[in-house]
Amino acid sequence: MMTHAKSADWNPRSEDVLNDQIAAYDAMRKRCPVAHSDYLWWSLFRHEDVVRVLEDHETFSNAASNHLSIPNAMDPPEHTPYRKIIERYFTVEDIKAFDPECRQIADTLVADQPRGETVELMAGFAQPFALRSQCAFMGWPDTLHEPLRQWIGKNHQATRAGNRAAMAQIAVEFDGYIKQQLVIRRDAGEQAPDDVTNRLLQEHINGRPLSDEEIVSIVRNWTVGELGTIAASVGILVHYLAAHPALQAELRQQPANLPDAIDEILRIHAPLIANRRVATCPVEIGGRKLEAGERLTLIWAAANRDEAVFGDPDAFDPERNRDNNLLYGAGVHVCPGAPLARLELRLLMESLLANTHEITLVSDQLPERASFPACGFSSLPARFR
Ligand code: HEM
Structure with a gap:
């Protein structure tokens, strides 16, 4: 572990960054692509550097957490048998079996949305969808929706404040909910x-x-993955379609294009900002020298918009960008829940497009962007017709 203080290249918690994270990370990718800060240690903004880390888990370890965190704070070979267990829950058959229940959740939520009036879509649509799908997938009762919703908010707040004591307390609260479900089944x-x-x-x-x-x-890993990122993804997707009426009309006509479109929209506007690693030995990356024990933050939201790989980061081009899209990561830690996430997002967007004529933003009520570690929107006023 480094003991001497390093000067900061940027402040990830400055107002400028928090107001528009994606624009700030775009700027950092050009100005200082491997940047040090006290809060995030070494942040990597370039696609090339992030991929190098993902492909070399011996030099860049996932053991960056002080808590038991299965499987994402583990390295092979310890990681491998846990990962095998986890993958058994996201097979083609599992996803197919969950399809009807998930479709029902999507259809009910879409039918319940008022037409022709402004709705705050994060609280009224995106978060309930994430909560209901997660609880249904796990076999949990509806009574857990509200405590879990509040838990996600508290978790984000404590992470943003860097308050370790609060984070530990919140983890204990979560454990209680899950242990209760285990006891009921036993x-x-x-x-x-x-x-x-x-x-x-x-x-x-x-x-x-x-x-x-x-x-x-x-x-806990699944739930954090699900609730935060799925809700953020729903907000980002609805916002993008409302802001791009031609694409919205095209997808309404051709819903078969939705899977590729969803992955591409979430490349342009990331639903998950970052994940961490720790260097196991002295290493040079992007021209910066890291000591053994120093931490890194892989900024997906920047790597997936790297001009060197994607050209204009805002150009919607699923076919061109598919192979380099890091939405679900890569390497041994690639997201095992991706088939479930893709199913949920596709079914919700299919239902929304099939059961509305138009999705629009509201000119006098602007969306509010969520700030680190959340992303997407904290508030998204929109209308369905
Ligand atoms: C749009 C939704 C989602 C996105 C964008 C996403 C993205 C990611 C990414 C980028 C990683 C790699 C992290 C790293 O390399 O450090 C990851 C890992 C992981 N994700 Fe997801 N995820 C999503 C949904 C889910 C869901 C629904 C689940 C489970 C229910 C899930 C479970 C996990 C787990 C367990 C890992 C750790 C895997 C490992 O370390 O081997 N994710 N996810």
Whole structure:
């Protein structure tokens, strides 16, 4: 671990950055593509540098958390058997089996939205969709929607403030919700529902059952992945279609183009800002020298807009950009939940386009951008007709 102080190249929590993160990261990619700050340590903004880190997990370790965090704070070989368990929950069959229930959630939510009046879509549409889909996927009751919604907000607030004590306290609160679900299923024995949570209770790792701490950690990872990023993605997608009526009309005519369009819109406007690594040995990246133990932050929101790879970062071109899109990461930690995320986002957008004539922004009520570590919008007034 470095002991001497380093001078900062930028301040990730300055008002300029928080007001418009994506524009700020674009500027950093040009001005100082590997930049140091006390808050994020070494931030990588270029596609090339981020890919190099993703492909070299020996030099750039994921063991950057002080807490048990399965699987994303683990490196191979420890990571590998956990990862194998997790992948079993996102197979083609699992996703197909969840399709009807997820479609129902999407259709109900779309039908419930008022037509012709302004709706605050983050609270009224995006967050409820993320919560309902996550709880349905896990087999959890609707009564968990509200506590989980509040939990995500508190978690973001504590992370933004860098308040470790609050973050630990919030993690304990989350663990309580999950442990309760485990107890309910254990007590039910043979009568327990055949859901994802109950399946996790039966899993073995290295010849022994998964411990409750391990199950809770796995589920915490899924839930954070799901609630924050899915809600942010929904807001970004609706905003983009409202702001690009020609594309909206085209996708209404040809919903088969939605999967590629969704990935491309989320390349342009990231729903997940960053993930972390730690250098295991002295290494040079982007002309900067890092010591062993120094931390890195991979800024997906910048790497996915790198002119060197994508040309004009705002040009919508799914075909051209598909292969380099880092929306779901790459390498051994590539998002295992991507098939589920893609299903949920596609079904919601299909339902929205099929059941509305028009999605518009509201000229006198501007959307508010969310700030780090959240992204997308904190408030998105819009109208469906
Ligand atoms: C639009 C939605 C989502 C986006 C953009 C997204 C993106 C990502 C990215 C970029 C990574 C790589 C992180 C890294 O390299 O450090 C990742 C990892 C991960 N994601 Fe997602 N994700 C999404 C939804 C989900 C969902 C729905 C789940 C599960 C229910 C999930 C579970 C995970 C897990 C467990 C990991 C860690 C994998 C590992 O370390 O091996 N994600 N995600």
